[in-house]
Amino acid sequence: MLHNLFKRSTAKPQVWQPGQTAHHLIDLQDVVKSYATAAGDFLALKNVSLQVDGGEFVAVIGKSGSGKSTLSNMITGIDRPSSGAVVVNGTSVHKMSEGQIARWRGLSVGVVFQFFQLLPTLTVLENVMLPMDFCNVYSGRERRERAIHLLEQVDLAEQMHKLPTAISGGQQQRAAIARSLATDPPIVVADEPTGNLDSRTADSIFSLFEKLVDGGKTILMVTHDDDLAERVTRTVTIADGRIVDDIRSQRRPLSVPQPVRQPEALVVRPVPLFQPNGVGVYALQGGSGD
Ligand SMILES: Nc1ncnc2c1ncn2[C@@H]1O[C@H](COP(=O)(O)OP(=O)(O)OP(=O)(O)O)[C@@H](O)[C@H]1O
Ligand SMILES: [Mg+2]
Secondary structure, eight states, X not given: OOTTTTSOOOSSOOOOOTTOSSSXXXXXXEEEEEEEETTXXXXXXXXXXXXXXXXXXXXXXXXXXXXXXXXXXXXXXXXXXXXEEEEETTEEGGGSOHHHHHHHHHHHEEEEOTTXXXXXXXXXXXXXXXXXXXXXXXXXXXXXXXXXXXXXXXXXXXXXXXXXXXXXXXXXXXXXXXXXXXXXXXXXXXXXXXXXXXXXXXXXXXXXXXXXXXXXXXXXXXXXXXXXXXXXXXXXXXXXXEEEEEEEOSOOOSSOOOOOOXXXXXXXXXXXXXXXXXXXXXXXXTOOOO
């Protein structure tokens, strides 16, 4: 069961063909995000349109404050556009209620927050198990085994019984990466997932992401690391709330993209296994980004 966590269980790898999917996996149409500030409305995203197909590995780069996290939060449904549309695999994320988004996100999109957002009263292992508990996927024993395996993948198994406050920032970041993969989501949106890591650890996390893309996942990764940005299939540059550059490389996905579960097909029964000190499981799934 655990031997093939990062690959779909097709008997033979299928070869991806351009244009194989009828619609874009991620489709942002004319998205505007306006924040009300004391100085008046501030436009963090200005009519952004971005289409990402299944199997792409996209790096989003740009200066601090350019709108990268805001863009990520649109795709994951953490935040809503002021106008425009966010459609993921045909599902209009911007039209869903908070509860619907939380359920949809739980199985569809793994999120690595810029500031980790680990629940402080849960151990590292419990944090990684939490999305599986929330979405009620895998059996109880499998959840634990899978969480341990994911922590091994990010070289964090030795820290699994510690609380997030007892580990370093880089270790918290790796725990957040393991958690984002817990439900085996077809899409991963990672906001600076290597921002707190030394170059060697960052490289191993990036290799893990490459392996995931080769196994059929679609990854959008915000990064400041120019070296890593050069190794993806596509680099999108944001400046002052607009996409100013969009460059694709020749690298192509090795296999057919992992399908997205449709909301109506989701059997999601939130199970309040962990509600320490009143912190509900929804805090993870519906929390704010930055
Ligand atoms: N809640 C908010 N209220 C007001 N302005 C905001 C809010 N969130 C973000 N902004 C502004 O929107 C702009 C884009 O912010 P965002 O966090 O997306 O930048 P970023 O590219 O992720 O930056 P960094 O690289 O520093 O993480 C910034 O100017 C920021 O100050
Ligand atoms: Mg940011």
